Amino acid sequence: MAARSVNLAVIPGDGIGPEVVAEGLKVLAAAAGDDLAVGTTEYDLGARRYHASGEVLPDAVEAELRGHDAILLGAVGDPSVPSGVLERGLLLRLRFAFAHYANLRPVKLYPGVATPLADRTPEDIDMLVVREGTEGPYAGMGGVMRKGTPDEIATQDSVNTRMGVERVVRYAFAKAAERPRRHLTLVHKDNVLSYAGDLWQRTVRAVGAEYPQVTVDYCHVDAAAMFFVNRPERFDVIVTDNLFGDIITDIGAAVTGGIGLAASGNVNPEGDFPSMFEPVHGSAPDIAGQGVADPTATVLSVALMLEHLGLPAAARRVEAAVAEDLQVRAKEGGERTTAQIGDDLAGRVAGQG
């Protein structure tokens, strides 16, 4: 009998979402082995449901999701749905409702992976971006007046609370304290966004006093974006605002071999709500249904989930399987389908068990 059981909500979503999620679950099953019983409930959410019923996330579904230990999400979005409807109505709604304040995005170059950067090796790029996930410019505040006239004004308000900033800053310090370099960089734009920037700066200073072993510095977001390209070794752990985190982690994905490998966890560290794990990539409707999507980002998101669920050994096995697979890929090349990559990864995980 399994020592533990996990009750997982699965949202395959649109486009390549269902394809990559299937492989993520395959690898999860291999990692679970006999120790962990994984129960899954699939939820049909995304463009298909929106078109069929007009629903994005019914309250009853949100309540059901809340009852799970974690959520695995593929991708939502389709050009047929107006921009923002699914993003705000589903993805951001869940991040906010489930207090996913720590949006974890490792930026790590695996050996063998081709980076668009010349002369960069895995030693140079190994950071963890902790992106705030519940407020800032994503709050949805603002409005429009005199719409459609020459005098139109549209505002968009970033809302930053001490509570919201402090909890993610504290989480980032704790993460930094666990890593060998023990360095934390606040990324913001405090010379222009002075109200929000000042709150972030004061909060980092205050929480930093509790972590004397962690060194701290500050970097403007524009400079940070540049350093991701020409000085990535400068960073260890980064803590940043929701929007800045969105932008820099996509640069991070680019320099570590592309969006096909970038994993993320929308984490509620206290476990008051289920955390949600998803690849950084979108639904990629142009390649959907062809079996060519790389499921690796989803598989690495499963590793983040295992870690969060208190199963670090299983998480390490999944990461090791990915690292091996990427090395083999680099040496042997060869095209594999989405399912073949998933099978290979699951096989490697099982072999290590």
Next chain:
Amino acid sequence: MAARSVNLAVIPGDGIGPEVVAEGLKVLAAAAGDDLAVGTTEYDLGARRYHASGEVLPDAVEAELRGHDAILLGAVGDPSVPSGVLERGLLLRLRFAFAHYANLRPVKLYPGVATPLADRTPEDIDMLVVREGTEGPYAGMGGVMRKGTPDEIATQDSVNTRMGVERVVRYAFAKAAERPRRHLTLVHKDNVLSYAGDLWQRTVRAVGAEYPQVTVDYCHVDAAAMFFVNRPERFDVIVTDNLFGDIITDIGAAVTGGIGLAASGNVNPEGDFPSMFEPVHGSAPDIAGQGVADPTATVLSVALMLEHLGLPAAARRVEAAVAEDLQVRAKEGGERTTAQIGDDLAGRVAGQG
């Protein structure tokens, strides 16, 4: 006698600012030749003045600056001045007061220049970013309540007006129409920042109707940041919001050989106010006074200024001199001082005259 005269305000500023501005003026003099009489008035603004008198930009100085044909600025900022004081009090104040709504930032890889990107050639990277310069998240709106308490809230409001968006969008379309590819990309984040994003989208559609020869597309800022690294050839002209433009142009600087080469113009296209030209880099206090700063970004900013002043032939000569110098640098290497680079560039410009 010179056919034309130009009345230039010069703000050398802090750190390496005075060093690079001196070389910019040298090259300007060479480009002006006998056709253009350049008169300069130097203004002592920046950290030094702030410490000496507490003044950042006295109203009387702003009024004097207004009387010039253009402004050449080196860099302002020093760690001894609280973050934001000079940026908001001088740089942003001038951009706003002088309606520098078109912040022009070419992102162009010159032959011979080492890019951190592997296998990229000048054919791949040749874009023009037109960044809005007078509103958006830079408006300075927002505030703080319950400061210093656990219940603190800090807001930061992006203000976007139809007038402000339309004028920069129209300018970007005109620029795109002049270029061989005639393509314009709107970069925003309309799936999250829905009020502002919708205004930008509608404005691009409306103005686009006047430019049927220009093809248009849209790219989220996070994807654009990634494409700057792994698909830069995707872009021709970009129009974007003040903050997004700040971030992506620093990535642009990184991929085209670094901040030492990145030029910018804060342009008031109508000429109601003097436009201001400045390198994208900052005051770099760590290398100030050593004669090692690269003045090329300032020299390329002088080329943008000449173009803006209606002297395109002189602008082309300066750009050609820079292109030659960068090729020679790539072949021969060798360390030159700031002044030597300026002398070499001025010599090349004069030689072409």
